[in-house]
Amino acid sequence: MRYLRELFASRELLWNLTQREIRGKYKRTALGQLWSLANPLAAILIYTFVFSFVFQLEAPVGDPSGVQNYALFLVCGLLPWLFFSRVLGQGVEIIVNNAGLIQKVYFPRVVLPLSLTSAIFFSWLFEMAVLVAALLIVQAFFVIPLLPVVLAFMFVLAVFASGIAMVASIINVYFRDMFHLTSVALQFWFYLTPILYPISLVEEQSERVGGLLGSPITVLDIYRLNPMETFIDIFRTLLYDNRLPDLATTLIALGWALVAAVAGLWMFSRKERELAELL
């Protein structure tokens, strides 16, 4: 509680560090903020070529939106994933990279990972706006009334991602392996989350295999333990299908975000004071 109060008191610092992150990144580039669209755009072109054109994977039909387009199906899942992977991938190093600041000035350390998340969130917002425009072009108009819900879940995912990144960044202070481990883990995580393919394909395989080792637990049950599966499902339901996610899925997502945030804040409040010596 004391920790949250201190965090609230440093909200201006949080805002300034976020601005530093955003402004510093695209300084002296001609295209500026537009560069943040370059990476997702490249990924969309590559994956669409490989999976839709070469492998001829059929995109599911959005219900009730009626949209059937692999590129859009992909992007609805890819953008939240890219946000998450950037927060974790860059967040794991945030303490170590700011060693100089931590050893010279006192401020609540937790603003470092949070300002990173906010800066990446800002780029994500920009990407999502482009996605919504694309959805309107294919006449998925019902995305409009759902936008506040989309925004709310973006916030929930941001909480989840920051929590995980906070834990990872503290572990990275003790074991610098964490950074390399994270980048490998993110690769596995990406392919084990239904971003490039619909989860229905996993369902089919899972049914074919049946219960594992004679138990009623299926491959799908294990597969769905992945919190990112829940989040991707929610964003697809909202954006591609134009429906509200069901209550159970919503509660699972909120639960994951809460667990991650508590773990992250607990880790910081316990270790914050030692960071200057450990670096």
Add this chain to the structure above:
Amino acid sequence: MTPNAVEVHDVWKKFRLYHERNQSLKSAFMRGKTSRHEDFWALQGVSLEVEQGTTHGLIGRNGSGKSTLLKCLAKIYWPTQGEIHYNGTMASLLEVGSGFHLELSGRENIYLNGSILGMSKKAIDAKFDDIVDFSGIERFLDQPVKNYSSGMYVRLGFSIAINVEPDILVVDEVLSVGDAEFQEKSIQKFADFKKAGRTIIIVSHAMALMDELCDRITWIDSGKVVETGKSSPVIQNYLEAQRQK
């Protein structure tokens, strides 16, 4: 009697000296132990009181623990044992310009650095002209700070920190930077600071300067307080002891 701005009660600080520092998971797994270390007590029961509105100096040899104490006062290290009480807000200036973003302009960095040091945007707005005046960089305000000369860099950093106007300012060896004119201005600024009833705690090896600036001085050696008292006598005793070695 004026109240104390800072009270340090029996502060101990332990560091671990690592013989083998294991910062990779591999070595932790392979040897089945995390690290080998011995304890080093950098501070051993330091107590001192700093009266409000005074300038208090810390002197001692290299490795005496004075910088550790200063970092504890600046809340960068936390005492292993003991407590430090503050009566008012504290800001520290351990290194000039830490937290500057090199690609950002001087103007942007004033806001960034000011907020790292705990100023609100309103406070920075109000102080902005003072900061720019004092640093003498108005012509380069919109240039990225990476193009600044080291002198300009230091002047801007110092000028932000001094304008934070905390009740208590904790300063490390920063006055040795900058040219003579800037040093003169800085000393004047310290004097104004003191006149406003604010407290300064400072570390420096420049004894003449310390004698001029400080009301009282604490001499630290091997993590313990040797002597606290009026500046001149403590400095004399300290120099005497140094000569005899």
